[in-house]
Amino acid sequence: MNGRSYQIASIPGDGIGVDVVIEARKVLDRAAALHGFDLGWTEFDWSCERYARTGTMMPEDGVEQLSAFDGIFLGAVGFPGVPDHVSLWGLLIPIRRAFAQYVNLRPVRLLPGTSSVLKNRSAEELEMVIVRENSEGEYSTIGGRQTGPAGEFAVQESVFTRAGVERIIRYAFELARTRAGRVCSATKSNGIIHTMPFWDEIFTEVAAGYPDVHSEQCHIDALAARMVQQPDRLDVVVGSNLFGDILSDLAAAITGGLGMAPSGNINPAGEYPSMFEAVHGSAPDIAGQGIANPVAQILAGAMMLEHLGESAAARAVNAAVEGVLAAGEVATPDLGGKSTTADLGTAIAAALDASPSRIAGD
The missing domain is CATH 3.40.718.10 (Isopropylmalate Dehydrogenase)
Incomplete structure (x- = not known):
């Protein structure tokens, strides 16, 4: 390790947001270890489920708490019985506007192994x-x-x-x-x-x-x-x-569908933290079943690494995703396979070990 360290606020959210954030963090931690830096995670339970319990998506000082972090990693939000505008105006939009995240960046591409x-x-x-x-x-x-x-x-x-x-x-x-x-x-x-x-x-x-x-x-x-x-x-x-x-x-x-699409809420000047998330929703009907596709959340993590200046690690994560998808041996049901969310996350993390760009090449 060369001392580079980043503090990341993790907000898994609801439904499959929780499932895919676990796998994305697994991949990002492996990338960090291989490329000589550290990701310090602090998890927050801000979500629609929290709203159902307390009447608020996040505490009154939520934005102030997030201001100390280098980045925000957000899972999907949404919960039966909680209107969509509640989650949007109670969590996402206040964060976007308080931190001048005026760019919503959404790269879209057809990945290997998908149609x-x-x-x-x-x-x-x-x-x-x-x-x-x-x-x-x-x-x-x-x-x-x-x-x-x-x-x-x-x-x-x-x-x-x-x-x-x-x-x-x-x-x-x-x-x-x-x-x-x-x-x-x-x-x-x-x-x-x-x-x-x-x-x-x-x-x-x-x-x-x-x-x-x-x-x-x-x-x-x-x-x-x-x-x-x-x-x-x-x-x-x-x-x-x-x-x-x-x-x-x-x-x-x-x-390839929303399960493959990442996004970043960017503050280009870097004066405030930026926030990275998958585009898809919380899909409560399949939450906890281990069948959600974590690729979009993992790619959002790669965008976060790029924004933090860890370009080599970001490229390695993208390459690992493409390599695993191209091989087609590990795929979740939406990709035509029978693998679990954890299977796919583990395979992508393992693929990082074969990346030609490691600490020596950073």
């Missing part, structure tokens, strides 16, 4: 990244419900600030420079009269500063169709909070 619902598409054609604005936009508390002369109605306001829109679009362009050099912006300016033209104008302004990056704007409905019909035309897709949310789930669906 796409799209016919005759190669792994090279099914690889992109969604950059979702994560702190404002359509996810706002401004509005309300009331009853008027014509009956009950609801008003929901969106908030798009110049600073918020510009920084997420600029992040997408900077990312594109490290990839294939293409950015596509999701918009709907032909129907949403104020916020989307505002978004489009800022996109055009930012794009002018990146003449080396090909840029285009595409209406969200046409973009959803392109993602299915011509996914090879997409590299970096940037969208508002709502559009990015929808597109990233669609992208995951065509590249």
Whole structure:
């Protein structure tokens, strides 16, 4: 060991979130040991189950407690009887906004040993990244419900600030420079009269500063169709909070499903901890049965290692996942196998021992 140590807040959440976080931590601890650093875990029971017991997803000083950590590792949340908006606004959104995690980064790719619902598409054609604005936009508390002369109605306001829109679009362009050099912006300016033209104008302004990056704007409905019909035309897709949310789930669906999709809630400046999670839900119907796929959570862990600066370890985790999936000998039921969650996690951890990049190569 060379003294590198990171303090990580682990929030397993509910259902299969608990199952897959156990396996992901197993893999990450092995990667840390092989690459000369240490992960110090502190576990929190913040979850919908906690809400059912206490009436809160996390304590009042929860955000303050998390501020001392280098990273946050979140499992899925969701529990029968607890509405989804409770978990979102009681845990995820307060953390995202308190720590300025304005980038929701969702890489999507067709992994070895898996298949796409799209016919005759190669792994090279099914690889992109969604950059979702994560702190404002359509996810706002401004509005309300009331009853008027014509009956009950609801008003929901969106908030798009110049600073918020510009920084997420600029992040997408900077990312594109490290990839294939293409950015596509999701918009709907032909129907949403104020916020989307505002978004489009800022996109055009930012794009002018990146003449080396090909840029285009595409209406969200046409973009959803392109993602299915011509996914090879997409590299970096940037969208508002709502559009990015929808597109990233669609992208995951065509590249093996949500069980294979990781995500990161990123504070690019590093002034606050970032949070990493799988995209899938808590699936309470299969929780504790040992059949959940831990790959998305493990890949989210690789994203966390990359963000912490442990790039070699992150590459090794990704390679181990790909190697085990390509071999096809250990696979959970959703991948067509009969292995358990623990079997797959153990196999990926063991595959790290064969990685060519170890301490000497870091």
